Amino acid sequence: MSASNDYRSPLAKVKGLGRSSDATRFFWVQKLTAIALIPLTLWLCYSIATLPELTYEVLIAWLKSPFNAVMASLFTVVSLKHGMIGMQVIFEDYIHTHSLRFGAILFTKLLSYFMMALGVYSILRLSLGN
Amino acid sequence: MSWNDKRPMSPHLQVYDLPLTAKLSILHRGTGAVLFVGVVLWVLLLAAAASGPQTWASVHSFLSSWFGKLILVGFTFSLYYHLCNGIRHLFWDMGKGFNLKDAEKAGIVVIVATLLLTLLTWLVAL
Ligand code: HEM
Numbered sequence: 001m002s003a004s005n006d007y008r009s010p011l012a013k014v015k016g017l018g019r020s021s022d023a024t025r026f027f028w029v030q031k032l033t034a035i036a037l038i039p040l041t042l043w044l045c046y047s048i049a050t051l052p053e054l055t056y057e058v059l060i061a062w063l064k065s066p067f068n069a070v071m072a073s074l075f076t077v078v079s080l081k082h083g084m085i086g087m088q089v090i091f092e093d094y095i096h097t098h099s100l101r102f103g104a105i106l107f108t109k110l111l112s113y114f115m116m117a118l119g120v121y122s123i124l125r126l127s128l129g130n
Numbered sequence: 131m132s133w134n135d136k137r138p139m140s141p142h143l144q145v146y147d148l149p150l151t152a153k154l155s156i157l158h159r160g161t162g163a164v165l166f167v168g169v170v171l172w173v174l175l176l177a178a179a180a181s182g183p184q185t186w187a188s189v190h191s192f193l194s195s196w197f198g199k200l201i202l203v204g205f206t207f208s209l210y211y212h213l214c215n216g217i218r219h220l221f222w223d224m225g226k227g228f229n230l231k232d233a234e235k236a237g238i239v240v241i242v243a244t245l246l247l248t249l250l251t252w253l254v255a256l
Contacts, residue, residue: 031220031223034216034219034220035220037213037216038213038216038217041209041213042213045206045209045210045251048255049251049252049254049255050254050255054190054193055190056179056183056186056187056190059179059186072176076169076172076173076176079165079169080169080173083162083165083166083169086162086163086166087162087163087166090159090162090163111170115169115170115173118173118176118177119172119173119176119177121180122173122176122177122179122180123176123180125180126176126179126180129180
């Protein structure tokens with residue numbers, strides 16, 4: 001970059017190059033989801049490990065409990081949100097081509113939101129179905 | 131990134147033995163990425179179950195195979211490591227334990243806790 005003939009102000013140069021006010025919010029959401037995931041993952045592991053052989057009937061009976069259905073939904077949504085931000089940070093560190101980076105982040109976000117919807121829908125269907 | 135500078139790089143990652151804290155840091159990122167794939171698979175498992183008992187039965191028989199179990203052990207290990215080390219991260223974020231000695235000690239606690247939790251889970255599950 002030739003600094004000598006660049007008359008733009010420092011602010012003009014950095015605008016649009018990255019997160020500004022977003023950064024603190026991203027940091028906060030990443031911490032909030034991390035804290036929420038501590039009880040959620042412990043519950044999930046304990047819950048699944050103590051179930052008998054995971055046949056269809058056992059799975060249905062497990063998700064019929066409202067508490068389990070809510071916890072499973074929360075785990076799905078919160079972990080995808082946490083992972084979505086985490087993957088964005090990873091891509092921003094390693095992918096230096098602008099279009100590829102943008103594409104990877106966009107794909108991850110769309111995939112995450114789709115998986116949140118599919119996950120919650122599936123849990124509800126198993127929990128409430130017939 | 132283009133690297134035109136011909137001088138040797140330091141630390142050279144292929145010969146430099148990274149300190150424990152650096153290895154653990156990379157593992158946090160690695161397990162994070164593995165877990166992201168894992169959570170997507172978890173949703174696909176739920177979707178398979180939601181589409182009916184037959185679909186679940188074939189998924190279930192795959193998960194019970196040695197290969198399926200290997201994947202599940204990999205995910206539980208990743209989850210416990212990322213969980214324990216994530217707690218270590220959260221303490222740093224509160225400004226606690228942010229010096230080399232404490233970081234190293236907590237790192238060893240994380241390794242031991244991860245192995246114990248993984249072992250315990252599979253003892254209970256099997
Ligand atoms: C079990 C509870 C969890 C805790 C306590 C936790 C904690 C954390 C923390 C504190 C960070 C930020 C690290 C940093 O500041 O550099 C992080 C990053 C990350 N987490 Fe989690 N996490 C958990 C579960 C998960 C799950 C289930 C996923 C999968 C979707 C996941 C995926 C990621 C990813 C991809 C990153 C980014 C890694 C990086 O930037 O190097 N985490 N986690």
